[in-house]
Amino acid sequence: MATNQNGGRSAGSWMGKLYGSATEAKEAAAFDKARRAVAQNILNPKEVVGEYDAGRVLMTTLGGEVRPISADDLAVFRQNIRTVQRHFKGGIRARQVLDMSLPVDRERAQREIRMAVPASASNGRVRFVTNAGPDSNVSRHHVAVEFMSYGAAASAGAKNPKQAANWLRKQPLKFDCDCGRHTYWFRYISTIGSFNAGRAETGFPKIRNPNLHGVGCKHVLRVMAEIESSGTVLLFLTRLLERARNSDENKAVLRQTQKEAEEAAKKGRVRDIKTTEDRRKAAAIARERRALQDAISKAPKPKKLTAATRRAKPSAAGFNAAQIALFKSMGLSDEQIALAAAAGSK
Numbered sequence: 001m002a003t004n005q006n007g008g009r010s011a012g013s014w015m016g017k018l019y020g021s022a023t024e025a026k027e028a029a030a031f032d033k034a035r036r037a038v039a040q041n042i043l044n045p046k047e048v049v050g051e052y053d054a055g056r057v058l059m060t061t062l063g064g065e066v067r068p069i070s071a072d073d074l075a076v077f078r079q080n081i082r083t084v085q086r087h088f089k090g091g092i093r094a095r096q097v098l099d100m101s102l103p104v105d106r107e108r109a110q111r112e113i114r115m116a117v118p119a120s121a122s123n124g125r126v127r128f129v130t131n132a133g134p135d136s137n138v139s140r141h142h143v144a145v146e147f148m149s150y151g152a153a154a155s156a157g158a159k160n161p162k163q164a165a166n167w168l169r170k171q172p173l174k175f176d177c178d179c180g181r182h183t184y185w186f187r188y189i190s191t192i193g194s195f196n197a198g199r200a201e202t203g204f205p206k207i208r209n210p211n212l213h214g215v216g217c218k219h220v221l222r223v224m225a226e227i228e229s230s231g232t233v234l235l236f237l238t239r240l241l242e243r244a245r246n247s248d249e250n251k252a253v254l255r256q257t258q259k260e261a262e263e264a265a266k267k268g269r270v271r272d273i274k275t276t277e278d279r280r281k282a283a284a285i286a287r288e289r290r291a292l293q294d295a296i297s298k299a300p301k302p303k304k305l306t307a308a309t310r311r312a313k314p315s316a317a318g319f320n321a322a323q324i325a326l327f328k329s330m331g332l333s334d335e336q337i338a339l340a341a342a343a344g345s346k
């Protein structure tokens with residue numbers, strides 16, 4: 001596998017041949033399983049609940065420094081586990097994954113992981129392929145997503161396949177990624193939170209993530225953003241459900257052709273990775289901008305919209321510097337600001 005030096009290379013080069021990518025995903029999973037089987041220093045569930053032999057001297061980074069695990073640490077671990085489990089009761093929605101992710105993972109997803117396409121599906125289990133980050137030693141990653149409401153969506157109801165697909169992508173799901181970040185930081189969380197779609201991880205992440213923070217790596221975040229809003233995913237799920245409805249047992253297998261996938265990757269715009277809070281802020285700014293532009297368009301035009309008005313310094317026209325900065329951040333021109341000030345002074 002060629003090293004990918006640039007996350008922004010053309011679709012074809014990072015995507016490689018989709019034919020055979022399922023085998024590659026399987027090999028990665030087998031490698032991970034073998035590595036885990038011989039791993040030393042795993043803090044297992046029995047130990048977390050109290051059967052820990054201090055003679056093992058396992059280490060943790062809880063509190064910020066590497067040091068041996070104490071009985072108090074185990075109590076904190078148990079508390080962190082309870083917190084995660086309170087949040088999740090089987091499955092997690094794409095929106096929740098984005099909302100509960102760490103800022104650092106969102107930034108990486110935004111900057112480095114620009115593309116994710118569905119490669120194949122077997123019933124509710126869909127395999128996505130994403131490009132890899134610039135420091136990766138592989139050119140792509142495999143993210144598996146299990147849509148938990150597939151059965152309900154596939155059963156022909158009042159909804160047509162497209163409506164059902166649109167509903168399905170907002171329902172709880174499980175996921176898995178083959179990267180190190182998912183394996184060492186998040187797989188334990190998805191396991192105890194019951195939204196893991198790969199190998200279960202029972203070893204507490206005492207070194208990498210003892211606080212159990214975050215939920216998805218950059219590849220998973222890119223895939224979740226696509227699941228939530230991309231037309232490509234909607235079309236793919238629609239075709240899958242159409243196929244399922246033509247089968248007596250709701251069974252469907254679907255493979256994206258190389259051409260389809262490359263075209264989808266090429267033409268799909270790169271979505272911003274946004275939390276619900278980010279969206280709310282953007283919507284509020286857009287609302288204010290619309291209201292202001294509306295007010296300006298309705299305001300009676302000053303009799304003399306003259307060179308004098310255009311020359312007029314907005315700051316002298318009733319707005320303070322902070323207000324002017326706000327208007328500018330909303331994309332208003334000096335002239336529009338001056339007009340608003342003139343309208344307000346009538």
Ligand SMILES: [Zn+2]
Nearest residue numbers: 177179217219
């Ligand atoms: Zn990943």
